[in-house]
Amino acid sequence: MLPVPTVYYLVLSGLLFTTGVIGVLVKRNPIVIFMCIELMLNAVNLSFIALGRHFAQINGQMYVIFVMAVAAAEVAIGLGIIVNLFRQRESIDIDEVNLMKF
Amino acid sequence: MNWPLIFFAILALLSVGSAILVVANQNPVRSALFLVVNFFVLAVFYFTLGAEFIGAVQIIVYAGAIMVLFLFVIMLLNLGAPEALRERGKLGPAPAIVLALVFLSLLGGVGAIDSGLRPVNPQAATFMATGGTPEKVGLALFSPSLPWLFPFEVTSFLLLIGVVGAIILAKRRI
Amino acid sequence: MPPIPQHIGPIDIVPLIPYLAIIVILGFILAIVPGLIWIERVVISLMQDRIGPNRVGPRGLLQTIADGVKLFFKEDVQPVAVDKKIYYLAPVLSMIPALAAGATIPFASITVKMDNGTLRTLPMIVGDVSIGLLYVLALASLQVYGIVLAGWSSNNKYSLLGGLRSSAQIISYELAMSLAIMSGILMCGSVNLVEIVHRQAGGFWNWNVLQFFPLGLIATLVYMIAMVAETNRAPFDLPEAESELIAGFHTEYSSMKFAMFFMGEYAAMLGVSGIATTLWFGGWLSPIPLSVPVLGPVLTAVPSAVWFLLKMFVFFFGYVWLRATLPRLRYDALMAIGWKRMLPLSLVVLFGVAVWATFRMPEPPAAAAQDQPGPRVRMAGPSSPAGGRP
Numbered sequence: 001m002l003p004v005p006t007v008y009y010l011v012l013s014g015l016l017f018t019t020g021v022i023g024v025l026v027k028r029n030p031i032v033i034f035m036c037i038e039l040m041l042n043a044v045n046l047s048f049i050a051l052g053r054h055f056a057q058i059n060g061q062m063y064v065i066f067v068m069a070v071a072a073a074e075v076a077i078g079l080g081i082i083v084n085l086f087r088q089r090e091s092i093d094i095d096e097v098n099l100m101k102f
Numbered sequence: 103m104n105w106p107l108i109f110f111a112i113l114a115l116l117s118v119g120s121a122i123l124v125v126a127n128q129n130p131v132r133s134a135l136f137l138v139v140n141f142f143v144l145a146v147f148y149f150t151l152g153a154e155f156i157g158a159v160q161i162i163v164y165a166g167a168i169m170v171l172f173l174f175v176i177m178l179l180n181l182g183a184p185e186a187l188r189e190r191g192k193l194g195p196a197p198a199i200v201l202a203l204v205f206l207s208l209l210g211g212v213g214a215i216d217s218g219l220r221p222v223n224p225q226a227a228t229f230m231a232t233g234g235t236p237e238k239v240g241l242a243l244f245s246p247s248l249p250w251l252f253p254f255e256v257t258s259f260l261l262l263i264g265v266v267g268a269i270i271l272a273k274r275r276i
Numbered sequence: 277m278p279p280i281p282q283h284i285g286p287i288d289i290v291p292l293i294p295y296l297a298i299i300v301i302l303g304f305i306l307a308i309v310p311g312l313i314w315i316e317r318v319v320i321s322l323m324q325d326r327i328g329p330n331r332v333g334p335r336g337l338l339q340t341i342a343d344g345v346k347l348f349f350k351e352d353v354q355p356v357a358v359d360k361k362i363y364y365l366a367p368v369l370s371m372i373p374a375l376a377a378g379a380t381i382p383f384a385s386i387t388v389k390m391d392n393g394t395l396r397t398l399p400m401i402v403g404d405v406s407i408g409l410l411y412v413l414a415l416a417s418l419q420v421y422g423i424v425l426a427g428w429s430s431n432n433k434y435s436l437l438g439g440l441r442s443s444a445q446i447i448s449y450e451l452a453m454s455l456a457i458m459s460g461i462l463m464c465g466s467v468n469l470v471e472i473v474h475r476q477a478g479g480f481w482n483w484n485v486l487q488f489f490p491l492g493l494i495a496t497l498v499y500m501i502a503m504v505a506e507t508n509r510a511p512f513d514l515p516e517a518e519s520e521l522i523a524g525f526h527t528e529y530s531s532m533k534f535a536m537f538f539m540g541e542y543a544a545m546l547g548v549s550g551i552a553t554t555l556w557f558g559g560w561l562s563p564i565p566l567s568v569p570v571l572g573p574v575l576t577a578v579p580s581a582v583w584f585l586l587k588m589f590v591f592f593f594g595y596v597w598l599r600a601t602l603p604r605l606r607y608d609a610l611m612a613i614g615w616k617r618m619l620p621l622s623l624v625v626l627f628g629v630a631v632w633a634t635f636r637m638p639e640p641p642a643a644a645a646q647d648q649p650g651p652r653v654r655m656a657g658p659s660s661p662a663g664g665r666p
Contacts, residue, residue, distance in 0.1 A: 002226055003106035007216045009147075011208045012114050016121050016140075018204045022197045023125035031176055032130050035137050038168065039121055042144055045160075049153045053230055056223035058242040061156050061234060062250050065243070068163050069257045073264030075168050079175045080271030086179050131362070131428065138421070158410035166417025170424070170447065177428055177436060235406040236467045 002053075009050030016043035028093050030082050034075070041071050109150070117143040125197070130176050134169060141165040152230035155239045279389040290388060290398070297402045301378040309542045310340035316596045323600040350531035355431070358528065362429035367529065367536035370422025373415040374543035380408040381550045382470050384560050384581035399470045399560075400581070408469040409461060412551055413454055416506065419544065420446050423508075426537070427525035439525035441514070441607060446506055448611055452618035453502035459495040459622070459629045460555040463487050473559035480563035485556045488632050495625045496556045498618055500594070503548040505614065507541060510599035514607050549591035553584060560584040 016039060023036030045064045052060015085097060120140040127133045141164045148157035223229075232238070243250050282290060314329070314337060321328025329336025355363075382399035390396050405411065420443045427439015463484050464472040476483050485496045505512040526537050553559060560580035564571045605613070 002222060002230075003104065004110045004150075005216070006219065006222070007212050008110065008114070009151075010215055011212060012117065014208050015118050015201075015205055018201060019118070019121040019125055022200060026125065026197055029130055031172065031179075032124075032133050035124060035133060035172060038164070039124060039137065039140065042141065042164070045156075046144055046147060049148055049151050049156060052153070053151050053226055054219065054222055056225040056229035056233070058233060058238060061153050061239060062242060064153075064156050065159070065239075066253055066257055068159060069261060072163055072168055073261050075171060076264045076268040077271065079171060080268045083175060083179070084271055131359075135362070135425075154405065154407045155410070158407045158414055161414035162410065162417055166414060166420070167447075170417075170420050170443070173421075173424055173428075174440065174443075177424070177440060236410070237406075 006050050006054040010047055013043045013047035013050070016040075016046070028095055030085075030094050030097075031079075033094070034078055034082070038071060038075070041067060106150070113143050113146055113150075117147070122201070131173065134172050134176060137172075138165050138169045141169065148234075151234075152232075153234040155234055155236045279387040279395055282388050282390050293386075293398060293400060294402050297383075297400050298379075300400070301381075301383070301402065302375065305375060305378065305543050305546055306539075308546070309539050310344065312542055312546075312592060313340045313343075315592070316599070319593070319596045320600045323597070344535070347531050347535045352532065353528075353530045355528050357431045359429040359431065362425050363528075364533075366422050366426035366429060367533045367540070368422075369425060370419070371536050371540040371543065373418045373422075374540050374547050377412050377415045377544075377547035378550060379403050380405060380411050380469055381547075381554055382473060382559060383550070383584045384579065386580075399473070401470060404468070404470055406468055409457060409467045409472075409551075409555070412547075413457065416453070416548075417450060419506070422537075422540065423525050426529065430525070430528040432528060435525055435527045438527070442508055442525055445512065445607075445610060445614070446508070448614035449502040449505035449512075449618065452498055452614060452622045453506060455619070455622035455626050456495045456499035456502060457551075457555065459491065459626045460484055460499075462626070462629045462633050463492065465633075469554050469559075473554060473561065476558040477561055477565070479565040479568070480558065483556065483558040483561075483563075488629055491625050491628045491632065492556070494621065495629070496552075498622045498625065499552060499556065500591075502614075502618060503552060504595065504598060505610070507544045507548060509541070509545065509595055511602040511605050512610055514604055514610065545592065545595060546588065549588045549595075550584075552591055553587040557587050 020036045020040035020043060023039065024033050027033050027036065045067055048060045048063045048067070050060075052058065089097065091097075117140055120136045120143065123136040124133045124140065127136065141160060145157045145160040145165070148154075148160060242248055243254055245251065280289065282288060317339065318328050318335065329339040332338040332342045379402040382401040382404075384400040385397055386400060388396050388398055403411075423439050423446070424443045425439075427436045427442070430436070430439075460472070461467055464475040466472060466475070472484075480486070485492050504510075526534055529537060560583050562575045562578060562580075562583050564575045566572045566576045
């Protein structure tokens with residue numbers, strides 16, 4: 001019997017994911033929205049590893065490696081886009097950045 | 103005294119608390135710092151689950167590189183316009199209510215989730231103790247018989263694309 | 277050193293070794309920093325042919341203590357417009373990774389005479405985890421936070437610029453340092469530092485610096501240059517030099533907070549020197565093994581901790597020598613060296629070591645086969661507290 005049942009990890013992962021979703025929906029600063037997306041990705045990582053332990057397979061950790069690599073690349077490009085956005089318009093409030101071309 | 107469970111409870115509180123503070127804070131730098139705390143707590147979770155390599159990589163990649171990049175961008179953008187990045191207005195009660203509802207439903211659904219999961223693999227305990235070392239992860243990642251070698255090569259290509267893309271996006275003159 | 281019996285009175289010392297190691301490492305780092313500062317000032321003064329500190333104590337021995345007392349009594353300026361919580365957090369964040377990096381470095385090896393009569397060689401290490409070097413890399417990448425947050429919270433454009441410059445420098449050289457460390461990992465086939473030291477047993481010709489010649493040597497040099505840049509020391513100390521950008525990221529810090537940054541810098545120097553000795557120069561091993569006729573038994577009788585300290589002090593002397601000799605690098609030259617020279621060089625070395633090791637991996641020395649693994653810290657076990665020890 002495992003010291004901490006896998007269900008608890010899944011519930012925690014669900015909570016973190018929900019917090020991330022709320023953050024994406026509510027915040028106005030695109031950088032903070034990005035951070036909440038990272039929070040969601042991490043919640044999923046946690047559930048991958050918990051389930052990997054549950055089934056005693058290494059696959060959980062493999063998925064997490066790829067999620068981390070993709071998240072790193074995505075952050076680099078996403079922040080590049082945000083910096084460019086800021087250079088062109090002085091405000092990055094996403095309520096105001098609602099046209100493809102100004 | 104089920105020490106692992108108590109430890110888990112404390113860490114879970116820290117993790118959810120820092121996640122809520124990421125969302126609730128108005129200052130983006132404070133949000134970033136709370137997210138770093140969250141990543142740290144997650145790394146400790148990975149260590150307790152036996153995934154040592156992933157825990158170390160979490161700190162190196164997420165807390166040590168990605169969040170530093172976030173902080174850099176926030177500070178660089180702040181050099182230009184100090185007040186442009188603050189959130190306007192505080193959050194109402196709605197997000198907190200939604201979060202509480204989700205939490206209660208998850209708690210209520212614990213039994214349902216538990217019965218939905220297939221039974222624990224009896225080797226889970228030994229896997230927790232020995233299965234997350236760099237050697238095991240390396241063997242799994244690079245074995246030609248397992249399906250992980252091809253995604254690994256493709257990921258390296260993806261990272262190359264990320265590097266080139268980030269440089270082109272951030273240059274002032276191409 | 278004679279073997280230590282396993283039970284001293286009723287106490288079993290084998291599980292106590294990690295705690296002893298914690299006390300030794302923390303006590304050593306915190307106590308030796310004033311001595312290091314004094315050594316640096318005396319050596320620089322000798323190299324620059326001037327007198328150096330000679331007012332307080334014989335040969336200025338108490339100079340650092342006098343400076344410490346002065347810093348302690350200095351007015352703790354609390355600027356009004358700083359972001360208070362982050363302002364006070366930054367020096368702490370600068371100190372912690374430097375101190376914690378010592379946790380996976382084996383600094384000695386002791387022989388314990390077990391109860392059943394056998395002799396067991398155990399490494400003195402706080403946590404013998406399977407991810408030893410990755411832990412150190414993780415802490416190295418956390419060093420940036422103290423600097424960036426210090427620059428940011430000071431609410432001062434020049435501090436912010438100094439902080440950003442300094443952390444950009446650290447990140448750039450971290451790449452070259454990580455690749456050099458990976459070459460070392462490839463040479464030994466393990467990430468665990470105790471394993472790495474055991475692979476280098478049997479004399480200085482087995483040390484990693486001379487393996488896969490000349491790749492090991494180039495990797496060591498790349499690591500040493502990157503380690504000087506990582507710790508913001510001369511000649512890479514433009515972001516915190518007194519004549520540039522006021523004083524960089526620690527402009528607004530006075531008295532004890534500045535002392536913490538200062539001590540954190542020296543603790544970081546000790547940490548990276550410890551990694552360098554363990555990874556490249558054989559850790560606590562003596563350069564002449566037991567098998568050589570005359571010198572062998574004499575040198576092996578010297579306690580292993582003394583060898584480790586000696587090698588670390590050679591590195592520290594190298595640090596001081598560089599500071600006294602070389603002029604400061606201009607910032608764009610610094611970044612150019614990091615990206616255009618160190619990074620490609622370390623990549624080529626890594627590639628070379630990988631190809632070489634595929635075809636000819638050096639045999640693990642016979643001496644290592646007799647050493648038994650130390651009390652390994654298991655990450656988690658079914659019956660032990662999470663993260664506890666067996």
